[in-house]
Amino acid sequence: MQPILTMENITKRFPGVIANDGVNFDLQAGEIHALVGENGAGKSTLMNVLFGLYQPEEGKIAYKGEELIINEPTQAIKLGIGMVHQHFKLVQPLTVTENIILGSEPTLGIKINKEKALKDVDELSKKYGLIIDPKAKIENITVGMQQRVEILKTLYRGADIIILDEPTAVLTPQEVKELFAILKGLTDQGKSIIFITHKLNEVMEIADRATVMRRGKTIGTVSTKETSPTQLAEMMVGRQVLLRVEKQEAKLGKEVLKVEGVSGNDDRNLQVVDNVSLSIRAGEILGIAGVEGNGQSELIEILTGLRKPTSGDIYLNDKKITGLTAREIKNSHVGYIPEDRHKRGLILDFSISENAILGIHQRKPFAKGMQLNLSEIKKHADNLIEKYDIRTPNREVHARNLSGGNQQKIIIARELEIDPVLIIASQPTRGVDIGAIEFIHKQIIEARDEGKAVLLVSAELQEILSLSDRIAVIYEGEIVDIIDAKEATEEKLGLLMAGVRN
């Protein structure tokens, strides 16, 4: 069968980087085609070429049997190519309908024909089974609903090919299921879908074929019926990868962290942490599962001294630490891997050496009184680089110039080396490639086996399930339930994450 789209031998260079190096990609009508690869593999560049944002130096694009050059996104849209970005591009205070018609409004004289707009949107949503409330404001609907609006937007503009960039990153497991059903429905009606992801189990579940990219090149295209996650991972990374985390039975020690009835507010002073109580023992990993934005971030900031609780108490090894400053808490041996390494965990324009002492810079041996002990700092940095396999030309390189995985390794190295009794790890593998994920998971398990208490917050259910000994589910700032990891399944957690109690 003739493919609807072929991209042949696409090469796109940036100064110093070949982002796409002779990439081949083809899409059949009515298929879901996964585009997988690690960060920096060139997936987004390829899609930006297709969408007309970049012009390739070499290569041909043929669409519906016709060879053409796509100069700009508006042309791509006219051709019937639609893109749903990872971060939605919606106007929050406008309604669903207004967002969908934005840019191609049906008019009545100089006025917008609101009735026609409503009717069109309603018909479209019924036709493709994308159920939405056309009059609701974007700011009042869930993320899953917002994603439907984005998909409807592309359909409204007559898309035959829909590109979805990491669409499941922001969804609950139930929402993912609904999304997949919608995607199947779309392909049944002849639409073709390009699905960018790095989650291999999703590839296996939803895609017909998968094209794997690595370092700007296509490694191959495989049918999902004839492949396995292990094989895909190997293609992505270029070597064998351990997908399952191996760990032994937890050897529990005494209680290290006790949180009692802690509540707190967000930056807008709205209560987002609601009477949270939990406890972690030495040698145990407690995972906090939850859809992002349910108070996890604020809870962690309260525990690490970056945010003041409005009520409740926190004990570390039976000592009250409520209301202590971030420095005092770090000094009581709490290692903290923050969720946003660019904003919190690292100073991007500091060298690796300087970043390796952030938070412990005023301590011996790094400081003597007011003076920094530069030779000790350098020694420390070299030590971390070696021990944690941080890939860098030298310790003077600015953190900005390292890959996400290596940046994260600096933070993990720094926080594990302070000899913590408690490690708080928030999204420790976000935006990190598979090789580094494997390494980071191993480090966390090792820390637990050494008898440290670990609090793990992650939006990745797989990560929570494979690392945790117990799992607490948070919903709208409340801990809905705490269950043993052995009894946890994705379905069970998914229901809890949506706030459904037993």
Next chain:
Amino acid sequence: MKRQKLYDNLRELMIPLGAITLGLLVGAVIILMTGANPIEAYKALFIGAFGDVNKFANTLARSTPLIFTGLAVAFAFRCGLFNIGVEGQMFVGALAAAYVGANFEGLPKIIHLPMAILAAMIAGGFWAAIPGILKAKRGVHEVINTIMMNFIAYAFIGYMVSDVLRAPGQTPRTVGVLPSAQLVRLGELVGWSTSRLSIGFLIGLLVCGIIYYLLWKTTIGYEVRSVGLSPMAAEYGGVNSSQKIILAMIISGALGGLAGAERVLGFDRALILGFSPGFGFEGIAVALLGKNHPLGIIFGALLFGALSNGGAWMNFTTNVPVDLIVVLQAVIIFFVAADQIIRRIFSKNKKEWGAV
């Protein structure tokens, strides 16, 4: 690793050098348009700045306050603060130096001179602390407040010099500084020089060294720079940002005060009302040109001093107007700033590739 660092530093140096070259080229075109000979004009500019020992000494003397004001701007900037108020901090520093310098007769120099300098630093630091505290505790933007503090300083010093502390005579100026509080001038050391270059210049170089040490070899500098680059990461690292903001403003203001002290105790030996052609604002340009680095600031200050003194000579010996110097300065600053614009675009692109 050393070689890499040397290479990086050289590349950093290329930008201001390139900007100066481009500035001179644009200036040459403008001189041509006025009908003069650019080579002649630039020759006069160079001779005026470095032609003989006296001219060279005068160039150093003109650069001295710019070293202090450049450092003041740069130090605040390293903490993420844009201190536009160095001019005002310099004025109150000058007033304090003039008052202490003209009084306390009978003190030995070893006490009187440091006392006058210290008074200037405290006054400048105090003046900068006000917007610093407002920024740290109330989030009021320091740009607005430092500008406002400038106006208060102008009015206050204007009143003090032309009324309360005024010395008899035509020009509004304070009573001369006592010998025990004076900075030694080159003209006083050697018979053949008339230059008013004082050891304030050497103090400037010394202070550059101290600031360098403070910024890169101490925990205070580490924390100040971390707040400047990433306030949230600094907070994560246990740094008390608001404390560091206030401290950085005080140090910045004290450096501004030093600029005033050097003028009053060394160059003019009194506070003359119109002593500053805008040293505090030129300091912003010097800091920009010197990439907020003490070593760069020395060169930036020398360049501006040379342009200013050489320009006067050029105006005197050729028919090129002195205003050209302002054009030259502006073009150089433009190219230095434009480079950062280009770089920002560049690094933004790189970020996008990172997300590929």
